[in-house]
Amino acid sequence: MSAIFVIFKKEVAGFFKSPWFLFVYSFFGLLLGVRFLISLDEFIQKSMMPQGKPPNIHDALFIQHLNWVYMMFLVLIPLMAMRLISEEKKERTMDLLLTSPISNIEIVAGKFLAAWFVAITMLFLAFLFPLFTSTVSTFDWGPLLGSYLGMILLAGFNVGLCLVASSLTTSTVMSGFLGFIFVLVTMVYGSSGIQVNNAIVSLMLEQMSLGVHLHDFFQGIVNIKSLVFLISGITFLGFVSNKLIEMLRWK
Amino acid sequence: MIRVQNVSKNYGERTAIKDLNFEIKLGEVVGFLGPNGAGKTTTMKMLTGFMTPSSGSIEICGFDVQKNPIEVKQKLGYLPETPPLYVDMTVGNYLNYVADLKKVPKAEKKKNITEVLESLKLTEVKNRLIQNLSKGFRQRVGIAQALVSNPEILILDEPTVGLDPSQVSEFREILKVLKGSRTIILSTHILQEVQASCERVIIINNGQIVAQNTIEELTSMASRSHQNNLGASIVKVILKVNRPSEDFKKVLARQNYIESVSLANSSKSYEIICENNEKNFESIVRLVLDEKVGLQEFKKDSILLEDVFVELTKNKSDVSQPKSKVPKQSPNATLPEQPKENLN
Numbered sequence: 001m002s003a004i005f006v007i008f009k010k011e012v013a014g015f016f017k018s019p020w021f022l023f024v025y026s027f028f029g030l031l032l033g034v035r036f037l038i039s040l041d042e043f044i045q046k047s048m049m050p051q052g053k054p055p056n057i058h059d060a061l062f063i064q065h066l067n068w069v070y071m072m073f074l075v076l077i078p079l080m081a082m083r084l085i086s087e088e089k090k091e092r093t094m095d096l097l098l099t100s101p102i103s104n105i106e107i108v109a110g111k112f113l114a115a116w117f118v119a120i121t122m123l124f125l126a127f128l129f130p131l132f133t134s135t136v137s138t139f140d141w142g143p144l145l146g147s148y149l150g151m152i153l154l155a156g157f158n159v160g161l162c163l164v165a166s167s168l169t170t171s172t173v174m175s176g177f178l179g180f181i182f183v184l185v186t187m188v189y190g191s192s193g194i195q196v197n198n199a200i201v202s203l204m205l206e207q208m209s210l211g212v213h214l215h216d217f218f219q220g221i222v223n224i225k226s227l228v229f230l231i232s233g234i235t236f237l238g239f240v241s242n243k244l245i246e247m248l249r250w251k
Numbered sequence: 252m253i254r255v256q257n258v259s260k261n262y263g264e265r266t267a268i269k270d271l272n273f274e275i276k277l278g279e280v281v282g283f284l285g286p287n288g289a290g291k292t293t294t295m296k297m298l299t300g301f302m303t304p305s306s307g308s309i310e311i312c313g314f315d316v317q318k319n320p321i322e323v324k325q326k327l328g329y330l331p332e333t334p335p336l337y338v339d340m341t342v343g344n345y346l347n348y349v350a351d352l353k354k355v356p357k358a359e360k361k362k363n364i365t366e367v368l369e370s371l372k373l374t375e376v377k378n379r380l381i382q383n384l385s386k387g388f389r390q391r392v393g394i395a396q397a398l399v400s401n402p403e404i405l406i407l408d409e410p411t412v413g414l415d416p417s418q419v420s421e422f423r424e425i426l427k428v429l430k431g432s433r434t435i436i437l438s439t440h441i442l443q444e445v446q447a448s449c450e451r452v453i454i455i456n457n458g459q460i461v462a463q464n465t466i467e468e469l470t471s472m473a474s475r476s477h478q479n480n481l482g483a484s485i486v487k488v489i490l491k492v493n494r495p496s497e498d499f500k501k502v503l504a505r506q507n508y509i510e511s512v513s514l515a516n517s518s519k520s521y522e523i524i525c526e527n528n529e530k531n532f533e534s535i536v537r538l539v540l541d542e543k544v545g546l547q548e549f550k551k552d553s554i555l556l557e558d559v560f561v562e563l564t565k566n567k568s569d570v571s572q573p574k575s576k577v578p579k580q581s582p583n584a585t586l587p588e589q590p591k592e593n594l595n
Contacts, residue, residue, distance in 0.1 A: 006351040014339070096335035096396065099299040100352040101324040249303045 003102035007110025008117070015080070015118050024079065028072060029125050032065070036129045039064045058143045062130050063218055066147055069126045073119070073155060074183055080118060081162030082176035084111045085245065089170040094248065108241045112156075112163055119155035123148060143220030150217025153230040154210065158183045160237030167244035186210055252277045252434060253298070253404070258307030260293050260458075267293045268458040271307070280430055282445030283438040285455040286564050291438040292332055294455070295408045298436070299329045311404065325354065328402035332409050334393025338382035342373055342392055345381060346399050353400035367395045370428065372421075387418040394425065404434045411444060423447050442560055456564040469559060485510060486527035487552040490535065491520040493545025502542060508534065520548070527551075 015021050043061045047054050088094040097107050130144055162179030169175050189209060206212055213226035253275040260268040268290045275281050285291050296302035298309060300320045309316040311323045337345055346367065350360045368374045371391045376384060381392060390413060397405060411419045426448045429435060437449060445452050446466060453463040462469070492499070495514060503512045503523060508531045510524045525531045532549070539546045 003352065003354070006348070010348050017339070091335075091337075092331060092333040093335040093337055095301060095329070095331040095333075096349065096352070098301045099324055099327065099329045099331075100349075101321045101354055102352060103321070249301065 003100075003106040004110045004113065007097075007107060008114045011084070011111055011114030012117060015114070021080075024076065025122070028076065028122060031072070032068065032126055032129065035068045036065055040133075057133075057137065057139045058147075058220075061133070062144055063147065065126065065129060066151060066218070069123065069151065070154070073122075073158060074187060075180065076122070077115075077119060077155065077158045078162050078165070078176050078179035078183060081115045081159050082166055082179055083172050084115060084163055085166040085241070086169050086172050086175040089248070090172065098245075098248065104242050104245045105238075107245065108163065108238050112159060112238055112241075115159045115163070116156050119159060120152055123151055123155065140220070143218070146220035146222055147218045149222065150214050150226075153217075153227075153234075154214060156234045157186075157210065157230055157237070160234045160241075161186065163241045164237055164244065167241045252279075252312060253436075254310040255294075255298075256308050256310075258294075258297060258304045258309060260290075260297060260302070261305045266458060268297070268304075271455075271458075271460060273453055273460060273463060275434060275436065277434055278431060279451060280426075280435045280437070280449045282449035282452040283436060283455060284442065284445050284452050284560065285440060287440055289440075289455045289564070290458040291440075291455060292408055293458075295329070295331075295406055295436070295438050298406055299327055300324055301329075325400075326403045328397035328400060328405045330393050330397040330405075330407045330410055332412070334389055335396070336381050336389060336392060339380065341378050341380055342368075342384075342395075343377040345392065346395055349396045350399045355400050359401070363399055363401055367398050371395050371398075371425065386413050387415065390414055390418070390422075394422075398429075402433070404436070405429065406436045406438075408438045409440070410437065411439070411441065454560065454563050461563045462559075484527040485524055488523040488525060488532070488535065489520055489548065489550050489552055490523055490539070490546075491518070491548035492539060493519070493547060495519045495521070495544065499542055499544050502538060503535070506534065506538070522552075 039061050043055060043057065046060065085094075088097060098104075127148055133139075161182040162175075165178035165182055166175040168178060187210070189211075207225075207229070210230075213223070213229055216223050216226050255271050255273050258268060258271040259266065271294065283291050283294065293302065297304050298311070298316070300316045300323055303317065312326055314322045316323050337348070340348065343364070346364045347360070350364060355363055368377055371394060373388070373391055373395060376388060381389065384392065390410070394407070394410065397407065411422055414422060426435070426437075430448075437444065439445060449466065451463070451465050452469060454461050497514070500512055500514050500521065503509055503521065508525055510526075512524075513522045514520075515522065523535065525535070532551075536546065536549060539549075
């Protein structure tokens, strides 16, 4: 059995065996349900209005719904990923991992994939709502699937950020806080961007913004450019975590 | 089998380990002895590849720890000072996880886990969460994780810390079973531990090896250093009386077979250095009876090895200080002749 899978399996089992996590997970599901009902109600009311163009179900309902997931991930992903590395260091179980015949990359990959997988199951939970809507309504699947692909990659990026935060400290609380700050900063930067006079720099900054790429996904546009940006971002964050763990050997 | 060459480790400005050189052969049980902070744990961590030495090389079973870490780690079982336990797992699940991490083949995994559980008497707690176990049990689970991959080399860092006396003796029994089939490196600051379990001892102080020898050699050297000018063996006798007095001390000191006497008032006991022979002991007891000071206790102190340890590890300047202050000793250093005054 590959070491990545061994660690992945243990971490995922750890999540789903923790009563605390199950509580948060159920709460997330419940909140999504309630929010969806409210959005659905608003959408139906808007649709019933005689004047004006009827709203697009994708923008008015599904994207609204995903925005909620997006906001909740801001807190949930740091909470999920905060203990991944920091707790191993605090409890000295890192000694076991670092003296086992496995590489640091396998440790990082196993942990990253586990947290990402759990975030994806949350997205799957959110996806159930549009899925059931499809039984009573017809809509274009392209933008919906594109949006979820974007969210999956965004979740991966955020898990990567929190993994770096977790590798930086031995305190779980500190790690969660740092992770939250990292995710918040990239999110704010992604939605507002920074204005610079220089056209090239401005373009670079724009292309480095998560928001720009996510916007494309939400419109159902899957760019190679955006895919490469997010995947290389995730890889880079994995690399940073790996180096931070490597540094433990030198301390 | 294990070859450590010129290994040093610096923590920033501070030198924790300096020019370590030693070899350990297949099947040997070696004690790594030294006071707290001597560099034992650092050395163990470097042996396991957990920590990178600042300079020098470590070779295990022909593989360099830095260049072929995976091959080396496959041969190692390591119990760190704090057992690396996931307290939210059951003992069985934990050992299963460790076996997977150590890449134990599926066919052997179940057998290994069962054997380890039985030999460490953990079968009954197999399904309990580690967080609900006592310290002794946790330590045993720690040993179990080091053994579960059936490693050729076992590195145990302070394995008996926190165990009660009966658990310590149980641990020694376990070690006896493990001996012979494996190379074992045991780090400890407890001398009895080494005497009870190890064939050879490496004494380390301030990051340097101050002696390495078999237990027998060390003991015989120690006793050789406990000789008076005429070459006769001398011994320390502890004499405890009801009514200690300076007068009685003078009486004792007048005897020509007694080399020195000191009186510890707090414990009402005299420490007497004399030639190691029965007649002397009888004479001392007779004096006690004649002077009517009330005999409470009379015993020969058998602290020879301990004396050697104390002598080797005391008053050494810190290695981080300038080189000239540190008397460099060859790794195979014989024990320094112990000046007789030290016994007083």
